[in-house]
Amino acid sequence: MHTQLDCIPCLLRQALEAIRRLTGDEETHARLMRDLLRHLGELDMTRPPPVMGQHLHRLIRRLLADDDPYRAVKDQFNRYALALYPSLKRRIDESADPFDTALRLALAGNTIDFAALGGVTESAVRVVIERALSRPLIGAVDGLQQRIDEAGRILYLADNAGEIVFDRLFIERLPRDRVTLAVRGRPVINDATLDDAEAAGLTGLVEVIDNGSDAPGTILEDCSPGFRRRFDEADLILAKGMGNFETLSAVDGRRICFLLMAKCPLVAQHIGCAEGDFVVVSPDRVQAECQGQA
């Protein structure tokens, strides 16, 4: 998905929210905005929006001299999601359709997003959980179970810390011996890395790899050769979140299924859903989109 002109004011707003959350130093706020404006003036709009996000958060880490400024936020939401885990697991086990309930919870977890939403509170997560459990899901939900059953190698692309505990609830319903979970290669925003997969208890459950990149999405040319091999070999790729959608929606759609909460009007428009919808974007649909738009 190309970067749209609308992404530019949105990214600058996100940048300001992010830097103010991380430091009260106003000179740093101003320096970040100036550096980012200069960069955006030279932007290649044919690249997907997470390329801007990657640059922004490299700038932030450099200005703060902090390799992982969201570490505390990630820890907080891992802990919070782990505290919810037993009761959520019980709700799955006791539901009429445990696969569907687990899928809904994985989609709800996608609200733990410090990029598009600028932050989230624990009480807001609770509200989203109930919404995801009660609202109709949008997209290719029905065929998903069968695709999973038929796939030899499944690659699951995680999105955020905290959310990854919700992913665990869903992954526990998948054929674990055929699932590889991939996280980001280095910290960026509150995206999940190996530390978070471990904190969520996923390293003991399925194979976990990292993608070698610090982009808040999956920019294949920026990922490690090892990750790209796994990506190429997978029969089914379950890609969580908007960053993965924006970077992969034009890539070999038949094998990829996107699971996300639509948190941006342009992504919602691209998918053909409403903002706030919980969406399973089917490969066929993405393929049609790729032919039309990418």
Next chain:
Amino acid sequence: MHTQLDCIPCLLRQALEAIRRLTGDEETHARLMRDLLRHLGELDMTRPPPVMGQHLHRLIRRLLADDDPYRAVKDQFNRYALALYPSLKRRIDESADPFDTALRLALAGNTIDFAALGGVTESAVRVVIERALSRPLIGAVDGLQQRIDEAGRILYLADNAGEIVFDRLFIERLPRDRVTLAVRGRPVINDATLDDAEAAGLTGLVEVIDNGSDAPGTILEDCSPGFRRRFDEADLILAKGMGNFETLSAVDGRRICFLLMAKCPLVAQHIGCAEGDFVVVSPDRVQAECQGQA
């Protein structure tokens, strides 16, 4: 009022709304954003926000090769406000406090803003009129009539086309022989110029001058010597709208009274009111603010 970092994403959003309203050519949209980003990277944040607006709309006029791209919008809202004029005048005449009703209508007219609000519809104007007539006004409303009675020379700084017809309803309640109305010197957004003062029937009612500038506010150093002399000589300056507030809130507060609808969270915060409030910002209050913030 200094430009805030929050003004930057907001201006870029305004720029995109403006250029899309004026042309469907996507290459022009992209070129405007690129040029603006480069400019904003070098921005002097100690200047008020209308300095950015002035630059943006010079860029737009140059890219479109059109000296007055909002002419049709200005004509539309002049016509619309003139169509409402007889019934609004009747409401003033029949009200318990004609001065207060006329003031409220002048404040309601400030909603006809194609900068902060990106545009307005005729039906939205109707809604705002009723709101302005029914909601409490905020600020130094009580002393205003007395200040006007005591002032020898009153300079009324207009804001937008269409709105200027609402200003006429208020100006008709002022001592006309002591009032000079000032409009922008050249077209910028939908701000009122001499053509609009004439269309609104104001040129036959009070003395009308222009300020020599194409800023969407009153940047004194950018105004003509003739206007600045009038500004210096005035005993009371009634300044309409946020652009005039942002550019003049730090200038000799004792003589200036700002009449505006608060359409931006930062201006509302600066004034100490809520977004959407209709406000009369008293000189004393502004003076206190100037000492604290400007």
